[in-house]
Structure formats: structure tokens, C-alpha cells
Amino acid sequence: MIDKARQSPALLWAAALVGIAAWMVHITLASGVVDFTCNSKGSLWIVHLATLVTTLITALGTWICYGVMRTSGDDESSGTLAGNHSFVGVFGVITGAFSLALILLEGSYALFLSPCA
Secondary structure, eight states, X not given: OHHHHXXXXXXXXXXXXXXXHHHHHHHHXXXXXXXXXXXXXXXXXXHHHHHHHHHHHHHHHXXXXXXXXXXXXXXXXXXXXXXXXXXXXXXXXXXXXXXXXXXXXXXXXXXXXXXXX
16 A cells, blocks of 8 residues: 555545544534434444544554655655655654544543533
């Protein structure tokens, strides 16, 4: 998968930006189902499932970016294609880590807070 991402700029950028998109989907879904989970007992699993799926998607994108960053072979400032890959890899790891932290933080609220509070 890392080699495919290195060969396709669109796939590499998708891996770098998937964490942001997954976080937006998670926060929208988690806030959108609050009334439903409050009124329907036993439906909080929807938020947990959303947390799990978006976490896995973000982790996969971050892992791909880390692999590209680690194996690029050039510095970001070199101006080469490998340097560009390294830059996108670093960018993807940073945004993926922040997105992952936000998704897990939002998901942890479902463990401790009542949706009806």
C-alpha cells in the first residue's frame, strides 16, 4: 500500500487528508444522533461504532503516511519528488495524529456522559 501511495499523488494526499475527513464525519455523526440515543435506549453503540470505524480509517491513513515519510529517502526541502513525498508524509502523520486524538477524545465522552444530560 505504501508503494502504491508513493506512485499515486492522489492516493498519498487522500491518506494525508483522510484523518481530517474522518474526524468531521465522527463529530457530525456523534452530535447528530444525540437526540436519538437519548430517546432510544441501547442505541449508544452507534457512537461507539462511529468512533471505531473513524479511528481505524484515520490510523490506516496515518500508517501509510508514516511509511512514505520513513522510506522517502530525501529531505522535505530537497525539491525532489522523494522530498515532496516526505513532506506529504510528515503532513499526513501530523494531521492524522491530531485527528486521531480528537476522534478518541470525542468518543470517550460517550463512555462517561449520558446523552440526555
